[in-house]
Amino acid sequence: MAALPLVRAGLRVLMLERGDWIRRGEHNRSWSLRWNEREAYDPDSAFLAEGESRGPVGMLHCVGGASVFFGGVGLRFRERDFEGDPNVSGDVRWCLGYGDLAAYYDEAERLLGVTGDGHDDVTSPPRTRPLPPPALPLSPTSAALADAARRIGLNPFRLPMALNGDDTSGRARCTACDTCDGFPCAIGAKNDVSTVVLPALLAGGLALRPNMVVSRLVARGARVVEAQCVERDTGAARRFRGKQFVLAAGALATPHILLSSGLAARNPAGDMVGRHLMRHCNGVVVGAAPAPWGDPADFRKQIGLHDFYFGDSEAEGPAGKLGGIQQLRATRIALAMAPLPAGVRQALGSMLGRLVGLIVMAEDQPRPENRVVLDPRRSDGYGGPAALVQHRHSPRDRQARRALARRAVQILREMGAAFSIVLPVRTFSHAMGTVRMGEDPRRFPVAPDGRFRGLENLWIADASAFPTAGAVNPSLTISANALRVATGIVAGWSAARPSHPRLELERVGGTGQRAGASARWTRPSARRPGAPDTLGASSARQRPGASDAPAERPDR
Numbered sequence: 001m002a003a004l005p006l007v008r009a010g011l012r013v014l015m016l017e018r019g020d021w022i023r024r025g026e027h028n029r030s031w032s033l034r035w036n037e038r039e040a041y042d043p044d045s046a047f048l049a050e051g052e053s054r055g056p057v058g059m060l061h062c063v064g065g066a067s068v069f070f071g072g073v074g075l076r077f078r079e080r081d082f083e084g085d086p087n088v089s090g091d092v093r094w095c096l097g098y099g100d101l102a103a104y105y106d107e108a109e110r111l112l113g114v115t116g117d118g119h120d121d122v123t124s125p126p127r128t129r130p131l132p133p134p135a136l137p138l139s140p141t142s143a144a145l146a147d148a149a150r151r152i153g154l155n156p157f158r159l160p161m162a163l164n165g166d167d168t169s170g171r172a173r174c175t176a177c178d179t180c181d182g183f184p185c186a187i188g189a190k191n192d193v194s195t196v197v198l199p200a201l202l203a204g205g206l207a208l209r210p211n212m213v214v215s216r217l218v219a220r221g222a223r224v225v226e227a228q229c230v231e232r233d234t235g236a237a238r239r240f241r242g243k244q245f246v247l248a249a250g251a252l253a254t255p256h257i258l259l260s261s262g263l264a265a266r267n268p269a270g271d272m273v274g275r276h277l278m279r280h281c282n283g284v285v286v287g288a289a290p291a292p293w294g295d296p297a298d299f300r301k302q303i304g305l306h307d308f309y310f311g312d313s314e315a316e317g318p319a320g321k322l323g324g325i326q327q328l329r330a331t332r333i334a335l336a337m338a339p340l341p342a343g344v345r346q347a348l349g350s351m352l353g354r355l356v357g358l359i360v361m362a363e364d365q366p367r368p369e370n371r372v373v374l375d376p377r378r379s380d381g382y383g384g385p386a387a388l389v390q391h392r393h394s395p396r397d398r399q400a401r402r403a404l405a406r407r408a409v410q411i412l413r414e415m416g417a418a419f420s421i422v423l424p425v426r427t428f429s430h431a432m433g434t435v436r437m438g439e440d441p442r443r444f445p446v447a448p449d450g451r452f453r454g455l456e457n458l459w460i461a462d463a464s465a466f467p468t469a470g471a472v473n474p475s476l477t478i479s480a481n482a483l484r485v486a487t488g489i490v491a492g493w494s495a496a497r498p499s500h501p502r503l504e505l506e507r508v509g510g511t512g513q514r515a516g517a518s519a520r521w522t523r524p525s526a527r528r529p530g531a532p533d534t535l536g537a538s539s540a541r542q543r544p545g546a547s548d549a550p551a552e553r554p555d556r
């Protein structure tokens, strides 16, 4: 998303992406594939978790990032999310207010085609224009859930969703299928970044290098001068120079790259790099009814509840903010990933038609001991050390999840559930906050404008910059902030060069051709070894991590 203002301004932009384009088709709809067998799941994960979650942390690497797999919910932070809650985050708050992001939220929603109706959301922030009407009609199961919630005095609302319902868009229209959250859309109807943002960027001149792993950023003086990379399919080492570097590899990979590159030492808050990892304290509440519950094919990610977002005075639970409750489509995913004995999982799996799920999303505390650190015992497979993800939810995090789960059980009971079970979510799908943005240079590695402190030309534009997590799905805020940061880069660049009619970002290594004018990237796997790629660099095979690639000369 950060590339958009840069490309629009006429800067020459190169995007280095570890993953490949996702192939679309019916194979994307296969429930038989386990999570770690899906395309884009990187089994050679550089990340190992210890703490509450143990073992390899699955990473989804593909063009468009995790948005390709996301459930499509496009919620803005609430106004008070930016102010922080002392019960959750002590004195930490965002250095931005909602007003600083409001226009970028408008833009992000427009780009991602978010539709919905926020009228009944009791916590909605103000907006200048209503969202377009929802892409899908309310399904009978969703209507039954909303009715049950209303009967017990709650205010259910339609979740804003990034699914295509526009017949005139020239793209496939969403068919409300069974495999959305956790899957790439088989027909391209989900408005993810690779589907709705990147094609226009490529047409506008963005150069994209998929299957290119950034292993290290090299700094000289106060500036990053090059990104050292390894081509995934050939093992060839690559180096790319630039004038400005925007790092947006996600809240686990961004601190890993910074730490591997030794850049934390240059930052006055260097010891904070990697710390304060958050992931929300999520849980899935599955209710089982005596008989099948509506049509199992009903679309079931449409309703949200924010009645307890800022607390619940009537229920036992921690003081202060709690979070949200949302309808969940992917009961099957939740069951597959749940830490349940195989027999229980099988029994529940056999009664899928009788299950309805809600997800509770509690804001978690930013704690310094939750962090990404280098693991010198293991290699990341690309010449650097692997990363260790150390994370445990605090007692308050778990109390907040329990309080929301009790309310979710109440709603499901009102809907007709005979019994419910609560399953903790142990993934890092909402990872945030490892390179926090804030005013105080000793506490926050990222300045309010998005610049990594201690270096003039390195910017952070992903979930790493979040100082607190809010309690809504993070994508829209990540997108809005990325647009803000990149708009600031353009403004700074223009101010320094008032006479430049077109802004130029230097790209290294090539024939002088500009890739992308008509989406002219090629899949490296389709290239002959040694043949020039779209940027004209030779793809000679080299050991991973070898840094003897010929220095690629600036293309002026």
Ligand SMILES: Cc1cc2nc3c(=O)[nH]c(=O)nc-3n(C[C@H](O)[C@H](O)[C@H](O)COP(=O)(O)OP(=O)(O)OC[C@H]3O[C@@H](n4cnc5c(N)ncnc54)[C@H](O)[C@@H]3O)c2cc1C
Pocket: 016, 017, 018, 019, 060, 061, 062, 063, 064, 065, 066, 067, 069, 070, 071, 072, 073, 074, 075, 181, 182, 183, 212, 213, 214, 215, 248, 249, 250, 251, 253, 257, 429, 430, 431, 461, 462, 463, 464, 473, 474, 475, 476, 478
């Ligand atoms: C199953 C699932 C469902 C979700 N549902 C929702 C939802 O409904 N709503 C919502 O708001 N959020 C949702 N999320 C969360 C959301 O997708 C993420 O919070 C968001 O995509 C994170 O954005 P990011 O830019 O920080 O990182 P990412 O989206 O992870 O992007 C980082 C990119 O950097 C690349 N990369 C990483 N390391 C390197 C490297 N060394 N070199 C080169 N490239 C690299 C990655 O391949 C990736 O493309 C969901 C997530 C998952 C997994």
Ligand code: SF4
Pocket: 163, 164, 173, 174, 175, 176, 177, 178, 179, 180, 181, 184, 185, 186, 187, 188, 189, 190, 191
């Ligand atoms: S068809 Fe609709 S519901 Fe199915 S994956 Fe695509 S966007 Fe999601």
